[in-house]
Amino acid sequence: MPxxxxxxVTLVGWLALVGVIxxxxxxxxxxxxxxxxxxxxxxxxxxxxxxxWVAFVAYGMAFLSSLLYLWPRxxxxxxxxxxxxxxxxxxxxxxxxxxxxxxxxxxxxxVWWTWDPLLTTTALLFVLYLGYLxxxxxxxxxxxxxxxxxxxxxxxxxxxxxVYFSVSWWRSLHQAPTVDFTGRHxxxxxxxxxxMLLGFVSFTLxxxxxxxxxxxLASLAVQQEDEGLAHAIAERRAEGRVLV
Amino acid sequence: xxxxxxxxxxxxxxxxxxxxxxLNQVVPFAAAVVLxxxxxxxxxxxxxxxxxxxxxxxxxxxxxxxxxxxxxxxESADGARDGLRLSGLDPAGIFLGKVGAVVxxxxxxxxxxxxxxxxxxxxxxxxxLVLLGSCLAASIGLGAVGIVYGAVASGLRxxxxxxxxxxxxxxxxxxxxxxxxxxxxxxxxxxxxxxxxSLLAVFAVVYVAIGVVAFGPLLEDA
Amino acid sequence: xxPAAVRLREAVALAGHFPLLAGVSFEIDEGEVALxxxxxxxxxxxxxxxxxxxxxxxxxxxxxxxxxxxxxxxGVRRHVGLLGHQSLLYEELTVEENLRFALxxxxxxxxxxxxxxxxxxxxxxxGSTPVGRLSAGQRRRTALAVLLARDPGxxxxxxxxxxxxxxxxxxxxELVAEARARGRTVLMCSHEHDRAAALSxxxxxxxxxxxxxEPVGVA
Numbered sequence: 001m002p003x004x005x006x007x008x009v010t011l012v013g014w015l016a017l018v019g020v021i022x023x024x025x026x027x028x029x030x031x032x033x034x035x036x037x038x039x040x041x042x043x044x045x046x047x048x049x050x051x052x053w054v055a056f057v058a059y060g061m062a063f064l065s066s067l068l069y070l071w072p073r074x075x076x077x078x079x080x081x082x083x084x085x086x087x088x089x090x091x092x093x094x095x096x097x098x099x100x101x102x103x104x105x106x107x108x109x110x111v112w113w114t115w116d117p118l119l120t121t122t123a124l125l126f127v128l129y130l131g132y133l134x135x136x137x138x139x140x141x142x143x144x145x146x147x148x149x150x151x152x153x154x155x156x157x158x159x160x161x162x163v164y165f166s167v168s169w170w171r172s173l174h175q176a177p178t179v180d181f182t183g184r185h186x187x188x189x190x191x192x193x194x195x196m197l198l199g200f201v202s203f204t205l206x207x208x209x210x211x212x213x214x215x216x217l218a219s220l221a222v223q224q225e226d227e228g229l230a231h232a233i234a235e236r237r238a239e240g241r242v243l244v
Numbered sequence: 245x246x247x248x249x250x251x252x253x254x255x256x257x258x259x260x261x262x263x264x265x266x267l268n269q270v271v272p273f274a275a276a277v278v279l280x281x282x283x284x285x286x287x288x289x290x291x292x293x294x295x296x297x298x299x300x301x302x303x304x305x306x307x308x309x310x311x312x313x314x315x316x317x318x319e320s321a322d323g324a325r326d327g328l329r330l331s332g333l334d335p336a337g338i339f340l341g342k343v344g345a346v347v348x349x350x351x352x353x354x355x356x357x358x359x360x361x362x363x364x365x366x367x368x369x370x371x372x373l374v375l376l377g378s379c380l381a382a383s384i385g386l387g388a389v390g391i392v393y394g395a396v397a398s399g400l401r402x403x404x405x406x407x408x409x410x411x412x413x414x415x416x417x418x419x420x421x422x423x424x425x426x427x428x429x430x431x432x433x434x435x436x437x438x439x440x441x442s443l444l445a446v447f448a449v450v451y452v453a454i455g456v457v458a459f460g461p462l463l464e465d466a
Numbered sequence: 467x468x469p470a471a472v473r474l475r476e477a478v479a480l481a482g483h484f485p486l487l488a489g490v491s492f493e494i495d496e497g498e499v500a501l502x503x504x505x506x507x508x509x510x511x512x513x514x515x516x517x518x519x520x521x522x523x524x525x526x527x528x529x530x531x532x533x534x535x536x537x538x539x540x541g542v543r544r545h546v547g548l549l550g551h552q553s554l555l556y557e558e559l560t561v562e563e564n565l566r567f568a569l570x571x572x573x574x575x576x577x578x579x580x581x582x583x584x585x586x587x588x589x590x591x592x593g594s595t596p597v598g599r600l601s602a603g604q605r606r607r608t609a610l611a612v613l614l615a616r617d618p619g620x621x622x623x624x625x626x627x628x629x630x631x632x633x634x635x636x637x638x639x640e641l642v643a644e645a646r647a648r649g650r651t652v653l654m655c656s657h658e659h660d661r662a663a664a665l666s667x668x669x670x671x672x673x674x675x676x677x678x679x680e681p682v683g684v685a
Binding site: 248251255258259262263318319326327329330331332333464 | 518550
């Protein structure tokens with residue numbers, strides 16, 4: 001009999017799946033094309049901003065749980081697993097944000113990449129959190145890994161506003177400002193607004209489902225290690241019996 | 245805490261003075277980087293001079309990686325963390341001391357490198373106050389991030405490859421701020437650099453604060 | 467009865483997923499000299515590292531000189547001294563500089579340094595030689611001088627006789643005996659069994675990360 005929590009996670013997963021399919025359907029076939037944009041390009045609007053949003057939510061969650069882990073009174077390995085799971089999902093969505101942003105950029109600006117502040121910040125975030133995940137993967141004592149990862153998550157998240165601020169300042173001072181996302185006075189209305197909202201909701205649900213599953217996987221890995229540990233201690237003790 | 249910081253900084257600088265690794269290895273390394281940029285971009289001074297500030301700071305950033313790695317290498321070999329933990333020193337003091345020593349080394353490097361850039365790229369050094377101010381603030385920021393991550397990675401077998409990946413993206417604002425401040429100074433408009441200087445200062449303050457708070461748990465559990 | 471200097475209850479310590487210590491329980495009284503014996507890989511070094519707060523206690527309990535091993539490891543470290551396989555000295559600094567740094571770092575009075583240097587025979591030109599240029603035995607003596615000058619409440623000696631010449635070993639024995647007379651607690655492991663046993667009040671046998679009662683079949 002699956003627990004209430006695992007049934008809830010499954011429900012969220014189904015909702016996310018239905019939501020994403022509905023977003024795709026509405027985005028591709030129901031909503032009108034926007035005037036003044038290359039053919040069909042505006043339909044990226046239903047996936048790109050929700051992905052960027054989810055990435056940011058994921059990093060915020062990783063930051064919060066790292067903080068909770070570092071705080072002595074709430075120190076708990078569960079927060080470490082949550083931070084890791086959330087950051088991992090965040091990196092996936094950051095990657096998707098970059099890809100969709102690039103797809104947007106090619107027809108709009110004529111280039112795959114532009115040093116737009118948001119895009120540049122996102123790219124820096126991507127490598128920043130790849131570093132965090134690389135650090136997490138270095139083996140060691142579980143508490144040591146959790147401690148240093150939490151501090152790295154803290155440093156990374158504090159860096160986000162500083163990076164964004166400096167990059168946008170850098171771009172605004174000496175170059176002509178680039179066309180930003182709303183530069184063409186896109187008027188979001190009716191079915192477009194609803195589809196966009198649905199996109200945000202279903203991608204957030206997808207984030208929740210992925211993080212919960214990843215968290216569960218990490219918990220199972222820890223459980224397996226703990227069982228292995230009991231075995232290892234028994235084995236270590238038996239060394240004595242053989243010799244004595 | 246400050247007493248411990250002075251003790252650690254004094255010890256690290258004394259080791260540097262005696263071993264001359266910073267002078268004999270890091271400075272020549274930075275010089276090689278600056279030379280190679282010249283080769284990559286060609287001998288045209290009209291290309292090199294405008295890029296001087298950025299190239300200078302890239303060279304400093306790469307050297308800062310070496311300096312922080314060195315800062316933990318001087319702690320007895322693989323027992324770096326053991327030695328520091330057993331020393332009985334206040335962790336915040338260790339952090340501040342190590343940052344202080346790295347900042348002092350970076351400042352010397354920056355002065356030497358600035359002359360190198362002036363000669364090789366034909367950059368006209370102007371606005372000394374802004375140049376020095378941004379050097380100081382940027383070095384403190386780089387040193388603080390470097391020492392925190394240096395402690396994170398110390399004792400890990402993958403530290404040489406992991407450390408640059410951890411430090412470089414976080415240091416991006418320092419690169420931007422310091423480059424822009426230098427650009428303004430070299431162009432003869434140092435008053436435009438004040439915003440960038442304050443960005444560097446904020447970065448330095450934030451990461452020194454994080455280091456002071458985080459170094460204890462880092463040394464203890466991580 | 468003197469309070470226990472070291473008290474461990476079912477102490478478990480890990481390296482990754484390998485249990486270095488698989489449930490260790492014992493007590494040493496203050497002023498006692500205890501020798502840990504056992505085959506290679508029994509967990510002797512791990513036990514010493516646990517007692518100076520370098521190795522984390524994964525489960526079980528432990529106190530050292532009244533400081534809790536899981537809650538107050540910094541407090542523990544201030545009151546113990548470890549003479550380990552790694553000397554934890556700075557190669558580029560001289561003997562005297564190393565000593566001065568260690569004493570100032572631990573907040574011990576600096577005026578003890580000259581006596582310690584004299585005692586270990588590190589006077590004159592040796593004192594101003596960078597440690598990196600010393601022989602292994604001389605480094606050992608330097609590390610011992612640091613320990614003697616700090617004179618912590620608990621001395622943890624990991625193979626203290628290794629690398630010392632005959633004269634050095636005798637000196638070490640004297641220093642341990644004097645420390646005991648001053649009421650210091652000493653926990654050591656050494657493969658110089660007879661020499662170490664003569665110094666010790668009792669012997670603790672370890673095999674497979676545990677304390678065993680009977681030393682049958684143990685090297």
